[in-house]
Amino acid sequence: MAIPEELEELAAEYALGSLPPDEHLEAEALMQKDPLFSLQVKAWERRLIPLVLALEPVEPPARIRGAVMKAITGDSFDSATVIKLERRASNWRWATIGASAIAASLAAFIFLHTPANPVNGQRYVAVLQAEGPGPAFLASIDLVNGNISVRTMGAPPQPGKSYELWAVGGGRDKPQSLGVIDASLKIPASKLGQLDASKMRDTVFAVSLEPEGGSPTSQPTGPVMFTGKLVPTE
């Protein structure tokens, strides 16, 4: 796939939508790591877009808007939504964990993204969830690019407080802070260097509510609000 013409062709077919599933996944992975390929795909999307923009608009049923808006505010997440998340990519799987040292009463739904590209498949997704209202945070952990990004999926803002993300277990004798989830919902990439991929299997991710700016000690001081765990499929 190193030949430029082949990449161009792959980009064209990806934008067209005709790729078989394996090549579709390959193209998606390339989009992430190859800026040139990503540009080629965008150029193709631009070439073909008049066809889509020319479509006669069709008004969707009004209830869809309500469902979408509720889903992003998180106040109507239910198990069906979680199942949909799981179904969204058949190569994700979910599991619940029962008692954990930190949150015996919290149910957690865990997703592992099976690597689209086995060579560098080091991307993980954890949905951090409390028992009640549904997913609160979605944490994407990318060991290759060294990024942890956290997206709020309904965790209510807490004035004067900060959410802090922790890695617990997996050989750690105490919780390891991964940082305060700030307004941009990013965790400093440097934190990730301290995460050992081999320990991911047994690592629980937890979010605690801390004083503004994070825990004054190096340990959680506030209530653990949400937990989630990454479970390898292999």
Next chain:
Amino acid sequence: MNTAIDLPDRELDDLLPLIAAGDRIAFGKLYDLTSNKLFAVVRCVLKKPELAEEALQEAFMKIWQRSVSYERGSVRPMAWLAAIARNQAIDTKRRFAERLSSSTVELDQAAAVSVLPQAELAMELTRLRKCLSILPADRQDMVLLAYYQGWSREELAAQYNKPSTTIKTLLRRSLALLKECLDGNS
């Protein structure tokens, strides 16, 4: 929905960074501006109303989640949104493995796209159609079936009674010609 016809690219460009920052009101505006267009997109791929509705909902969840990765200026916002909707529709379709059915009717629908009265769009579309018209009729149909209806090589192979490797070659040649024509005329 005149707003969608006017292709409010600039407005969308202003909304997306707000959405990336978690602004739900901005997201609601984006929904109002684009949902009828994106619903048209997913309905092309998914004939079953319940699947189309589910795909639209999931597409908007993806837009919400991926808004942080939108790069202003690198692609027209409607193209970015439509690509998410199309890919979602194709994913949904594959998941439910809809069978090939009434392909003739679908083909007619794909070929008979109604052009909206927007000067610039009409021009772009006219050029694209002109370039498509240099392809043999069956290749035009293949490209349109793949693009509008999300038909994979395998489905096209079944429809046209050709090996999927041949379909791959035909599609890629067609796209190369299309690119040459479009880029040469810009």
